[in-house]
Amino acid sequence: MKTLVLVDHDNNSLGDATLAAVTAASKLGEVHLLVAGHNCGAVAEAAAKIEGVGKVHVADDAAYEHQLAENVAPLVVDQMGHHDAFLAPSTTTGKNIAPRVAAGLDVMQISDILSVEGDKTFTRPIYAGNAIATVESSDEKLVITVRGTAFDKAATEGGNGEIEAVSGPGDAGISSFVSQELAEGGDRPELTSAKIIVSGGRALKDAETFEQYIMPLADKLNAGVGASRAAVDAGYVPNDYQVGQTGKIVAPDVYIAIGISGAIQHLAGMKDSKTIVAINKDEDAPIFQVADIGLVADLFQAVPELTEKL
Amino acid sequence: MKILVPVKRVIDYNVKPRVKADGSGVDLANVKMSMNPFDEIAVEEAIRIKEAGKAEEVIAVSIGPAKAQETLRTALAMGADRAILVETDDEVEPLGVAKILKAIAEEEEPGLVILGKQAIDDDSNQTGQMLAALMNRPQGTFANTVEIEGDSVTVKREIDGGLETVKLTMPAIVTTDLRLNEPRYASLPNIMKAKKKPLDTKNPADFGVDIAPRLKTTNVSEPPVRQAGEKVEDVDALVAKLKALGVA
Numbered sequence: 001m002k003t004l005v006l007v008d009h010d011n012n013s014l015g016d017a018t019l020a021a022v023t024a025a026s027k028l029g030e031v032h033l034l035v036a037g038h039n040c041g042a043v044a045e046a047a048a049k050i051e052g053v054g055k056v057h058v059a060d061d062a063a064y065e066h067q068l069a070e071n072v073a074p075l076v077v078d079q080m081g082h083h084d085a086f087l088a089p090s091t092t093t094g095k096n097i098a099p100r101v102a103a104g105l106d107v108m109q110i111s112d113i114l115s116v117e118g119d120k121t122f123t124r125p126i127y128a129g130n131a132i133a134t135v136e137s138s139d140e141k142l143v144i145t146v147r148g149t150a151f152d153k154a155a156t157e158g159g160n161g162e163i164e165a166v167s168g169p170g171d172a173g174i175s176s177f178v179s180q181e182l183a184e185g186g187d188r189p190e191l192t193s194a195k196i197i198v199s200g201g202r203a204l205k206d207a208e209t210f211e212q213y214i215m216p217l218a219d220k221l222n223a224g225v226g227a228s229r230a231a232v233d234a235g236y237v238p239n240d241y242q243v244g245q246t247g248k249i250v251a252p253d254v255y256i257a258i259g260i261s262g263a264i265q266h267l268a269g270m271k272d273s274k275t276i277v278a279i280n281k282d283e284d285a286p287i288f289q290v291a292d293i294g295l296v297a298d299l300f301q302a303v304p305e306l307t308e309k310l
Numbered sequence: 311m312k313i314l315v316p317v318k319r320v321i322d323y324n325v326k327p328r329v330k331a332d333g334s335g336v337d338l339a340n341v342k343m344s345m346n347p348f349d350e351i352a353v354e355e356a357i358r359i360k361e362a363g364k365a366e367e368v369i370a371v372s373i374g375p376a377k378a379q380e381t382l383r384t385a386l387a388m389g390a391d392r393a394i395l396v397e398t399d400d401e402v403e404p405l406g407v408a409k410i411l412k413a414i415a416e417e418e419e420p421g422l423v424i425l426g427k428q429a430i431d432d433d434s435n436q437t438g439q440m441l442a443a444l445m446n447r448p449q450g451t452f453a454n455t456v457e458i459e460g461d462s463v464t465v466k467r468e469i470d471g472g473l474e475t476v477k478l479t480m481p482a483i484v485t486t487d488l489r490l491n492e493p494r495y496a497s498l499p500n501i502m503k504a505k506k507k508p509l510d511t512k513n514p515a516d517f518g519v520d521i522a523p524r525l526k527t528t529n530v531s532e533p534p535v536r537q538a539g540e541k542v543e544d545v546d547a548l549v550a551k552l553k554a555l556g557v558a
Contacts, residue, residue: 070448293539
């Protein structure tokens with residue numbers, strides 16, 4: 001089988017999510033990559049070095065600079081003339097583009113796969129991860145999104161892919177990019193690649209308190225900062241901090257949940273973390289049912305003490 | 311301008327789904343069902359656009375069993391003007407749903423179709439994008455803010471790491487993210503009024519599209535259970551544990 005993996009990138013560097021998708025694709029067959037962007041030569045070169053990669057198709061065109069789905073999907077549909085499976089990482093870009101490709105090919109997409117069980121058989125989470133479905137496709141071609149935390153990352157060195165320029169239909173003329181505001185995380189690691197995450201819940205009371213208690217601990221541990229949906233809904237932090245089924249799915253080495261009760265939808269986003277630490281004053285909080293290390297304590301005393309003693 | 315809002319009847323947000331012992335699916339017998347939360351946000355946004363004088367009519371549509379009427383009545387009670395139920399007891403996949411919606415959109419010619427970004431049962435996150443592709447119209451997915459000016463709509467989108475703003479030529483498809491708005495509760499008088507609003511019932515066959523499933527679910531299982539660990543007495547004990555893990 002020939003697979004085509006959509007490379008996650010910002011025209012300068014390659015996103016980690018690509019590497020998990022490459023691993024998933026390699027279980028199906030030959031791995032080709034597609035870099036759709038503008039002035040994205042550095043990305044193509046990095047992509048060619050990923051272990052196990054055959055060809056790297058590069059569509060370098062102003063129409064693809066911001067990876068608008070309206071422009072990129074027809075390009076992918078064209079490329080699928082000589083590929084059997086399209087895989088995109090489950091990033092917001094991948095989730096935006098892949099179904100548009102699937103409909104273009106008249107194929108039913110398989111979202112967010114956790115494992116490859118056969119040529120056309122995969123597992124995927126449903127009901128916010130409360131159940132795992134095994135699904136088999138009857139479509140001739142496959143369109144898949146890949147959950148990044150479910151697959152090992154392919155090595156970024158050792159490959160020797162052949163870079164080949166391709167072109168597509170270009171600008172569909174129905175949408176345009178206006179602007180982008182990326183959250184200023186400073187030197188803090190990105191949530192989906194952080195080794196340690198400190199996450200706060202509704203118990204943090206308000207934005208100032210969240211900042212005052214969570215950030216110093218995160219800084220000390222060089223950790224990424226996350227939040228429960230309740231904390232996001234209450235306006236303590238922006239939505240891109242959200243860990244959960246409707247936010248980011250993370251699996252760091254250590255996940256420290258502070259003042260988070262452990263709603264189903266939050267657990268779905270972090271339960272694959274290697275070690276889960278929970279601090280909560282309610283000893284019956286569901287978070288303790290999944291925590292490896294639990295501390296029943298008032299966070300307003302325990303967290304500053306912890307920050308000081310680490 | 312008309313706004314079309316597809317809504318799905320799903321297991322209630324607060325119910326913990328139980329996997330059937332025979333692996334055939336999730337047990338939905340005697341379980342509370344509600345409107346998919348992201349769809350509630352979609353209905354709310356459509357009504358707000360109408361209230362702002364930028365749309366004349368909000369049409370709710372659902373594809374599902376007869377009981378999906380209740381979900382449509384909820385949309386009508388919130389403020390939608392009329393509803394269409396495409397009644398079927400079969401499970402229709404996002405691709406099939408998108409094909410039916412495309413047929414309805416061709417009839418109704420809405421300026422906007424606003425959908426939830428995903429349903430909380432199958433978590434596919436596909437229907438809006440597929441509909442946009444089939445109609446060859448632009449898509450503003452995971453919307454945080456929607457602003458209409460003339461014949462274009464500006465959508466601020468929730469993306470990994472922040473927000474992105476795109477401008478789309480209408481007709482356009484928008485899918486909602488959590489922070490777009492906070493849906494209203496329907497008042498009792500509005501619930502009563504909703505009973506009298508028009509609700510058309512149709513069949514998938516009326517649209518002449520292929521909705522045969524492409525995916526076969528061969529098994530549904532419980533996710534691996536994570537075992538609870540231990541509780542520590544105080545911060546000092548926690549620090550010792552964290553240090554043993556190599557943290558700090």
